[in-house]
Amino acid sequence: MSEVKLTCIVCPNGCELVAEKCGDGSVKVAGNLCPKGVKFATDELVRPLRTFTGTAATAFPDFPVIAVKTDREVPKEEILRIAEYVNSLCLTKRCSPGDVIVKDVLGLGADLVVTADMN
Numbered sequence: 102m103s104e105v106k107l108t109c110i111v112c113p114n115g116c117e118l119v120a121e122k123c124g125d126g127s128v129k130v131a132g133n134l135c136p137k138g139v140k141f142a143t144d145e146l147v148r149p150l151r152t153f154t155g156t157a158a159t160a161f162p163d164f165p166v167i168a169v170k171t172d173r174e175v176p177k178e179e180i181l182r183i184a185e186y187v188n189s190l191c192l193t194k195r196c197s198p199g200d201v202i203v204k205d206v207l208g209l210g211a212d213l214v215v216t217a218d219m220n
């Protein structure tokens with residue numbers, strides 16, 4: 102496999118990494134100033150994860166949409182599916198930051214939580 106250039110986003114140093122997946126499944130990483138860069142690059146090449154953030158509609162005219170996010174990272178390739186699911190929601194109960202509105206969203210092991218205060 103060819104080399105992939107990545108910027109490590111784990112800390113403000115923003116190391117420019119060069120990563121390559123080897124035939125045995127391991128990932129060779131260069132340019133990292135610390136071991137966290139190896140884990141970041143390996144995760145990006147093997148199974149990239151992201152936290153979903155977006156907005157959900159509500160039934161309240163004074164608060165028509167509210168910010169939501171997953172409470173943990175989920176596979177990057179599932180972000181669009183979560184967005185489509187969130188677009189189908191309409192909250193009918195007022196929420197506060199941290200309230201869980203969907204447990205185990207789409208069976209991905211993450212809860213969907215509210216990050217704003219409607220009260």
Ligand code: SF4
Binds near residue numbers: 109111114136137139
């Ligand atoms: S490799 Fe280490 S030092 Fe460099 S950006 Fe990532 S976490 Fe920071």
